[in-house]
Amino acid sequence: MTREEFIPLRDFIYEKTGIFFAENKIYLLESRLSNRLNELGFMSYDDYYFFLKYGNEDSKKELVHLLDVVTTNETSFFRNPPQLDAFKIIFQKNYMNNNDIKSLAYPIKIWSAACSTGEEPYTLAIMILEMIESTKKDIPFMIFATDISHRVLESAKKGVYGPYSVRNMDERIIQKFFLKKGDTYTIKENVKKFVKFEHMNLVDTEAYKRFRFMDMIFCRNVLIYFDEKAKKKVIDNLYESLKPGGFLTIGHAESLHNISRAFKPIMFPGAIAYQKG
Ligand SMILES: C[S@@+](CC[C@H](N)C(=O)[O-])C[C@H]1O[C@@H](n2cnc3c(N)ncnc32)[C@H](O)[C@@H]1O
Structure with a gap:
């Protein structure tokens, strides 16, 4: 070339x-x-x-x-544990320790905005199911999962993974949430049903209209492929898609420095979450 x-x-x-x-x-x-x-x-x-x-x-x-x-579609289940620990803290503090939760008219909405082959949104669903199992509360939630690549979305919808994908997961979690057949691990229907996969291009401002009032957004490890102009556009749109008080998580090697001052950074051990004011 x-x-x-x-x-x-x-x-x-x-x-x-x-x-x-x-x-x-x-x-x-x-x-x-x-x-x-x-x-x-x-x-x-x-x-x-x-x-x-x-x-x-x-x-x-x-x-x-x-x-x-x-596109580069590298991903894995339970990627970057400190960010997931922060997610757990936010979720428990805002939704599980909140006594008003039973009066919630709408489910908690979480968006995995560059989901690749599905490991990230399925990880979040598994984590929420684990958290709410111990409580008697009915905590409704939905996970939206989008990507620009149709190929990865087809694979994500199938939810079938090889041993490499599940390498970082506890055996207990694998047994509980996957069906193992030979060398393949298929995510169980009771996790799948919480995740809705859709095609969406993050640089298409019109497309954000379908994703509003989100409680939390994960947009990890995709901004690195964009230039500053595209990053700003995406972050501004994600800001609009969040509820007031909602949280954005970006990749741990990514930063909002020079990109946006609209969010309040909240520090966790080894991770930052960005809160909409
Ligand atoms: C490296 S993967 C990250 C997957 C997951 N978020 C994680 O952190 O493990 C990046 C994903 O971003 C997607 N992507 C790239 N450009 C995009 C765009 N303009 N809109 C939506 N998704 C995009 C790619 O198709 C790819 O699946």
Whole structure:
């Protein structure tokens, strides 16, 4: 891929997703796209770009494949325990120790906003089920899980994982919430039913209208792929999607420094949660 081929493709991907490939990532983009080019029989990256940009209905379908190859979908169950401990503290303090909870007219709404293959939203559902098991209270909750990649969403809906995905989980949790068959672990229906998967592009402001009045949002390990402009846009929109007093968690290596001053950072051991004022 020459620099001249790289720039228009890079800008096209950025415009559609917010994902920004810096110029030193030219080989990364090339390696991710080369198989796709071969499959489609394009002779150059220019041809592929013109097909995407100015083509017909098939080009729109190709966008789905493009998104699948340019996104990084690395994730795992119970990723970053200090952030999950903070989630537990927030959840218990705000919803379980709150005597008004029985009068809640609506379920607690939690959004995993770049959910990849589902490990994050299923982890949150498992944690909530564990927390509320010990209480007699009926605490209604819903988890929305969204991603830009259709491929990961299909996999998340199936909820079938290999031994590598479940490596950090206690045997007790695996036994309780998964069906094991050979080397596969399928998430049980009593967890699945709390998680609603949907396609959603975080840089599409219109799409946020479907996600309002959230109590908590997890948007972890996706902002790192965006440039500052896209980060600001996403964070402003997530702010609007939260209820007053609601919490945002971003990746532990990510920061809101220079991105937003609207949130109040709340410190936990090894983790920060950002609260809407
Ligand atoms: C590295 S995974 C993070 C998964 C999970 N949140 C975690 O921390 O383990 C990043 C996910 O962000 C998704 N993504 C990238 N750009 C996106 C966008 N513009 N809108 C929604 N999701 C996006 C990717 O498809 C990928 O599944």
